[in-house]
Amino acid sequence: MGDGALSVREKSSTARVVPSARPRKLAKVPFVELADGRLQGVVSSGSDIGRVYVSSVAAGSYAYACSTNNNRPCGGARGSFCNHIRALVGEAVLQYGAERVGRYLKVDAEGAADAHALTSVMTGSRPGPGDGSAAAQVFSRFLRHLAYLELPASTGPLPEMQWFPTTGAVAA
Numbered sequence: 001m002g003d004g005a006l007s008v009r010e011k012s013s014t015a016r017v018v019p020s021a022r023p024r025k026l027a028k029v030p031f032v033e034l035a036d037g038r039l040q041g042v043v044s045s046g047s048d049i050g051r052v053y054v055s056s057v058a059a060g061s062y063a064y065a066c067s068t069n070n071n072r073p074c075g076g077a078r079g080s081f082c083n084h085i086r087a088l089v090g091e092a093v094l095q096y097g098a099e100r101v102g103r104y105l106k107v108d109a110e111g112a113a114d115a116h117a118l119t120s121v122m123t124g125s126r127p128g129p130g131d132g133s134a135a136a137q138v139f140s141r142f143l144r145h146l147a148y149l150e151l152p153a154s155t156g157p158l159p160e161m162q163w164f165p166t167t168g169a170v171a172a
């Protein structure tokens with residue numbers, strides 16, 4: 001009898017917990033993809049919870065770009081990868097594995113052991129700033145991705161959602 005009551009409670013708590021199995025990672029790097037010849041994605045600001053960065057690294061050249069979702073250039077991405085790009089590489093390795101990320105970005109196999117090694121190889125080649133013109137596209141794909149996640153209301157308000165613009169625009 002008691003067991004039955006417990007399992008019902010377990011079920012309902014599981015249903016609430018599963019969709020946000022990686023809340024910390026989602027908050028730091030909520031979106032990452034290997035697309036259009038780039039590793040690209042969205043990274044939360046370390047200092048300002050209401051701001052996100054759209055970061056990218058091009059395959060082969062490792063040309064990098066980082067700007068806010070309002071198209072302001074990232075102050076840290078001058079001369080080398082900023083912390084957002086480094087976080088993006090780290091998350092990509094968690095999601096796709098170092099080998100696949102390395103292959104996509106054309107980092108040779110020996111340099112693709114982990115996120116740190118990948119980053120070292122790429123920054124070691126002294127890449128230049130890349131074309132950040134795809135940032136708006138990446139950001140809109142991220143918004144669509146968020147809509148698919150269907151974050152349950154029961155998890156409470158997410159501070160990092162404050163910048164989320166007009167929910168209706170991405171409902172389709």
Ligand SMILES: [Zn+2]
Nearest residue numbers: 066074082084
């Ligand atoms: Zn940055």
